[in-house]
Amino acid sequence: MPRLEQNRPLAWSDVTPKALWLTRRQWITGAAALAATPALSQIQAAPSRFSTDAEPNSFEDITGYNNFYEFGTGKEDPAAYAGGLTTDPWSIVIDGLVDKPGTYDLADVMKDQPLEERIYRLRCVEAWSMVVPWIGFELAGLLNRVGVQSGAKFVAFETLVRPEEMPGQSSPFIEWPYREGLRLDEAMHPLTILATGLYGEPMPNQNGAPIRLVVPWKYGFKSIKSIVRISLVAEMPPTTWNMLQPSEYGFYANVNPTVDHPRWSQASERVVGSGLFGGRQDTLMFNGYEAEVASLYAGQDLTVDY
Amino acid sequence: MVSAGAPGLIDRLNGGARRVPTWAVYGLGIVPFVFLVWGAVTDNLGVDPVKVIEHRLGELGLQFLIASLTITPLRRLGLNLIRFRRALGLLAFGYVAFHLAAWVTLDMGLRWSEMAADLWKRPYVILGMVGFLALLPLAATSSNAAIRRMGPVAWGRLHRLAYAALVAGLLHLALLSKVWSTEVLVYCGLGLLLLGLRLLPKPTVRKRAAA
Numbered sequence: 001m002p003r004l005e006q007n008r009p010l011a012w013s014d015v016t017p018k019a020l021w022l023t024r025r026q027w028i029t030g031a032a033a034l035a036a037t038p039a040l041s042q043i044q045a046a047p048s049r050f051s052t053d054a055e056p057n058s059f060e061d062i063t064g065y066n067n068f069y070e071f072g073t074g075k076e077d078p079a080a081y082a083g084g085l086t087t088d089p090w091s092i093v094i095d096g097l098v099d100k101p102g103t104y105d106l107a108d109v110m111k112d113q114p115l116e117e118r119i120y121r122l123r124c125v126e127a128w129s130m131v132v133p134w135i136g137f138e139l140a141g142l143l144n145r146v147g148v149q150s151g152a153k154f155v156a157f158e159t160l161v162r163p164e165e166m167p168g169q170s171s172p173f174i175e176w177p178y179r180e181g182l183r184l185d186e187a188m189h190p191l192t193i194l195a196t197g198l199y200g201e202p203m204p205n206q207n208g209a210p211i212r213l214v215v216p217w218k219y220g221f222k223s224i225k226s227i228v229r230i231s232l233v234a235e236m237p238p239t240t241w242n243m244l245q246p247s248e249y250g251f252y253a254n255v256n257p258t259v260d261h262p263r264w265s266q267a268s269e270r271v272v273g274s275g276l277f278g279g280r281q282d283t284l285m286f287n288g289y290e291a292e293v294a295s296l297y298a299g300q301d302l303t304v305d306y
Numbered sequence: 307m308v309s310a311g312a313p314g315l316i317d318r319l320n321g322g323a324r325r326v327p328t329w330a331v332y333g334l335g336i337v338p339f340v341f342l343v344w345g346a347v348t349d350n351l352g353v354d355p356v357k358v359i360e361h362r363l364g365e366l367g368l369q370f371l372i373a374s375l376t377i378t379p380l381r382r383l384g385l386n387l388i389r390f391r392r393a394l395g396l397l398a399f400g401y402v403a404f405h406l407a408a409w410v411t412l413d414m415g416l417r418w419s420e421m422a423a424d425l426w427k428r429p430y431v432i433l434g435m436v437g438f439l440a441l442l443p444l445a446a447t448s449s450n451a452a453i454r455r456m457g458p459v460a461w462g463r464l465h466r467l468a469y470a471a472l473v474a475g476l477l478h479l480a481l482l483s484k485v486w487s488t489e490v491l492v493y494c495g496l497g498l499l500l501l502g503l504r505l506l507p508k509p510t511v512r513k514r515a516a517a
Binding site for chain 1: 346352353354355356357359412413414415416417420423424427428429430481482484485486487
C-alpha cells in the first residue's frame, strides 16, 4: 500500500485502494450476472427470452456425459480424450450458394454477432435429456452476413477431421467427416444458434469446441460439433446418422413422442442428473418448442419426415 | 492336439481346482455386485448411474452365462471345472434378474403401460425377457434334488435352454447398440464359438481309452 502524502486531506479512496474496489466491483457484477454458475464468468452474454426456466444440469453433468464419437463411443470418452484437440487457430469454410464465400477465422465468424445465454432443453435420440445453458448467437445472423443466394434451400455442416487428435476417427463404423444439415427455414429460425460456450465458459472440447450448432427442438445428433464447414446448397445434404441407418434416423429428426425410433420408444425420457430414483418424464412435442417451430412443418406428415 | 507337456499342466490345474471350494466362486462372483452397490451409495457411478447399473448388471449376466458355457468345451480339453458350473449359472441368473429389476424400477420408473408396450413392440426388450424366462427354469432346477427328481437325461435336455438364453442375450445386446462396437462383436464372436463347439462330434469312449 502506498504511503499517504502528509499534506493531503484524507479521501475515501485512501480507505480502499482503487485497484481493489475495481476488482471487487467486477467480481460483484460477474457474480450477479451469472449467479448460478460454478466458475466466474469470462464470457458476457445477454439473457434470452428463449431460455427455459428449467433447472440447468451441473457443469460436471454437461461436460462428463457426451456423445462425440470422434473421441469414442462411450459417454465418458469425450471428456477423457478431447483434451488434446487444438481449437486455436480455427477457421470455417463457408461456401456454396453464398455471396461472400471464403475461409473465415473464428473471430471473424463471431464478429458483431450478439452473444446470448440460451438455456435450452437437450433431448438425445437415446431417450435421455439434460438442460444446458449455452452461450452463442443466432445462425441467421451469420448467414445474413455472408449473403444467402436465392437458390439455397439447405445448409450443410461438417465437423473437423483430424484423426491424430480425434482417436475415435480411426474407427471405420462412421464415414468421416460427421455431417449434418438443416432446411434453410430451420437454419434461419431464431432458436437455432451457433454456440461458443456454456455456463459462461468457452466451449469445452468434449462439447464441440470451439463452435457448434444447437437446434433445441431436434434430437441431439443434429447439433453438430466442432464445425469447420458450412455450405449453402440447393439439395437436401447427406447426414451422418441418416447415412448409417436411414430407417432409424431421418433428416428432420424432430423430437416427437408419437414417432418412435424403430427399436425403442420416444414417449418418455430419463433426466440425466436426477439421481438413482429420478425416473422418467414425458417427452414433449418438438422438445417443448412446439409453439415456436410447429409452423415450419405445416402440411408435412411427420411420420414420413421423421 | 494336446502337446506332450500339456497333460502335466492340465493335471496341475485340475489338482488346483479341486482344492477351490465352490463357495469361493459365489464369493468372488458377487464382488462386482458389491462394488456396484457401493458405487451407487457413494455416488461414484458417474453422471448417469442408472445406465451404469443397468448396463453393468446385464453385462455381468452375459459374462457369467458365457463362463458357464465354457465348462463343457474345457472338459473336452481335459480341464475339469464342472463343480463350478452351477455357481456360474446361478450367478448369471442372479445378475440377469437384477438387470431386469433395474430396468423396471430405475430405468422405466415403474411406467407399466410403457413397459407393456415395449414388451409387445420392441424386439430388444422381448429378447431380453426371453433370455430371462429361459434362465428361470434352469435356476429353479439347479439343486441336486431337482436333478435326482428329473433324471439326468431330462435335466440335461431342459438345461439346453442356456443356449437359447445366450442367443437371446447376444441379440438383445446387438439390437441395443447404435453401432457394431468392438465390445458387441467380441461377445457375439465368443457366443457363436461356444455354440459352434456344441456341434462338434462328441469324443468317444474308444478315443479316451486310447489316450
